[in-house]
Amino acid sequence: MVFDSDDMEAAGTAKVQIAMKYDDKNKQFAILVIQLSNVPALLLHQDQKVTIRVAVLPCSESTSCLFRTRPMDVSDNLMYSEIFWVSISYAALRQKTLRVDVCTVNKSHLEECLGGAQISLAEICRSGEKSTRWYNLLSYKYLQKQSLK
Amino acid sequence: MVFDSDDMEAAGTAKVQIAMKYDDKNKQFAILVIQLSNVPALLLHQDQKVTIRVAVLPCSESTSCLFRTRPMDVSDNLMYSEIFWVSISYAALRQKTLRVDVCTVNKSHLEECLGGAQISLAEICRSGEKSTRWYNLLSYKYLQKQSLK
Incomplete structure (x- = not known):
């Protein structure tokens, strides 16, 4: 294995704070x-609107599991500060994965997702303590190119 | 939103410990x-061999980023205990996502991945402390069905 000195290339990952x-x-x-x-690391056009879609997966039929933030105009950093609530038992929650997608929406309300993160909830804290973290986003174009999607 | 009492259904998620x-x-x-x-939650056939593929993404061309465990015969729980090393600076590592896939390999060495987890390394600890956790695996068949892949 070779030492990876290519930090510059990697420094440009889009991130979401949840x-x-x-x-x-x-x-x-x-x-x-x-x-x-x-x-911009997700290669958006300047005139697009960006929404963040969060899904608690696998989705139970008896509960809402898919949520979207309001769409915002593209800029380097976007402040959403939106909260979503899911009614779920702790045992069920621990089996779930939070999928976070960054998507564009066009005038016909068609959604195209450009990248995302998956957050396993297997070890989610029960105590009511808030966990705030940054998550790197993987570009779907990149994954498709690598056949790793 | 409705209270999700369907714990039984959700209890069957496959998990990987990393x-x-x-x-x-x-x-x-x-x-x-x-x-x-x-x-079995990933719906494997009894006569298959299971390998775990880990990838540090996006992959830099100058370093190895894709690793596979040895294939093991299907059973309810599989103990791998395999370690992989990546030469990488801390700054570069923090831009990466660890993708973990559970795949079957057939006699022609063809790989089919059934489910996976993504682990953001944006907040990976620098101190040398080991972090051991369980991660829920999302079934790719499920994601495809939901058009969320």
């Missing part, structure tokens, strides 16, 4: 979509 | 694939 919290008393899971950074 | 550690002095990232649990 906070999560489980309220055990009320059996509510909160997903706070805070912000998106380094948006 | 440990990770970054050695800052030697600029080495270690990925330890420990085990796979609840393998």
Whole structure:
């Protein structure tokens, strides 16, 4: 294996900041979509609107599992600060994966997702403590090119 | 939103246990694939062999980024305990996502991946401390059905 000195190339990854919290008393899971950074790394056009789609997967038929932020005009960093609540037991939540997608929406409301992150909830904290983290986004164009999608 | 009482249905998720550690002095990232649990949830046939593929993405051309465990015969739980090392700077590593895929290999060495997890390395610890966690696996058949792949 060779030492990877190519930091410059890698420094441009788009990231999303998400906070999560489980309220055990009320059996509510909160997903706070805070912000998106380094948006141009996903190769957006300047005149597009960007929405963040979050899904708690696999989706149970009895509960809402797919949410979208409002669409925002493209810029380097986008501040969403939107919160979504899911009614779910702790046991069920621990089997889920939070899928976060960054998508564009055109005037016909057609959605195209450019990249995303998956966050396993297998070890989600039960205590009600909020976990706030940055997650790297993988570009779907890149994954398709690599046949790793 | 409705209370999700369907815990039984969700309890069957396949999970992978992974440990990770970054050695800052030697600029080495270690990925330890420990085990796979609840393998039948990925709907494998009994006569298949299962390998775990890990990729540090996006892949830099100057370094190895794709690794595979040895193939093992299907059973409910599979103990791999295999370690892979990647030579990479901390700054570059923090831009990466670890993609973990559970794949079958047939006699012609053709690989079919059934499910996976993505682990963002944006907040990977620099101190050399080992982080060991379970990650839920999302079935690719499920994602395809949901058009969320």
